[in-house]
Amino acid sequence: MRMRERGVSTLGGILLAGLAGILTAVAISDWMVVDVRIVDPDPMHIKVPFPLFIADIASSLIPEEAMEDAEVPPELAANKELILAAVTSLLDAPDSALVKVSAPDALVEISKLGDNLRIAVDADDAVVRCTIPLDGVLYALEQWDWKTFDPDLIFDTLGKADNGPLVTVEVDDGTKVAVNLW
Numbered sequence: 001m002r003m004r005e006r007g008v009s010t011l012g013g014i015l016l017a018g019l020a021g022i023l024t025a026v027a028i029s030d031w032m033v034v035d036v037r038i039v040d041p042d043p044m045h046i047k048v049p050f051p052l053f054i055a056d057i058a059s060s061l062i063p064e065e066a067m068e069d070a071e072v073p074p075e076l077a078a079n080k081e082l083i084l085a086a087v088t089s090l091l092d093a094p095d096s097a098l099v100k101v102s103a104p105d106a107l108v109e110i111s112k113l114g115d116n117l118r119i120a121v122d123a124d125d126a127v128v129r130c131t132i133p134l135d136g137v138l139y140a141l142e143q144w145d146w147k148t149f150d151p152d153l154i155f156d157t158l159g160k161a162d163n164g165p166l167v168t169v170e171v172d173d174g175t176k177v178a179v180n181l182w
Helices: 003-026 051-058 064-070 074-078 080-092 134-143 152-156
Strands: 031-038 043-049 096-103 107-112 114-123 126-133 164-171 176-181
Touching: 031 051, 051 152, 074 080, 074 126, 080 134, 126 134, 126 152, 134 152
Parallel strands: none
Antiparallel strands: 031 043, 031 176, 096 107, 107 114, 114 126, 126 164, 164 176
């Protein structure tokens, strides 16, 4: 009888420790929240939070055959050092406005602020804001094989992103989409 009680106690302890480990991993991991608000004609609000490590695990399950067509041009790999140097230089550069393009129906501004590249588009029908973590881009490119597109590029980049908005889109009909990292 004592063996059975101890076995149940041990199994319960293992399950409790496993659950505590999973909850801790989820609590300390980066979360992405996709927030969609549609105003008209049928109002809807959808908010989908998910931990990035689950998306990373899911992307690792993509069969290699599915990625065969995702080859990158050989010119890209040939310019690897130049691309890495450009991203490094941009990261080391002082904060500044880099590009400003004005058209009759839109204004596009690209600037460097801290370790981020900020893209702002103000068009007649939409306002878009995007933040790209340059240190994440550099890290992802350094890890990459430069042969085929790899979803890990995205997750390596996002792993270095600051908490807060990554992309926001507001359309003139009131629809709003936001992707935030927490």
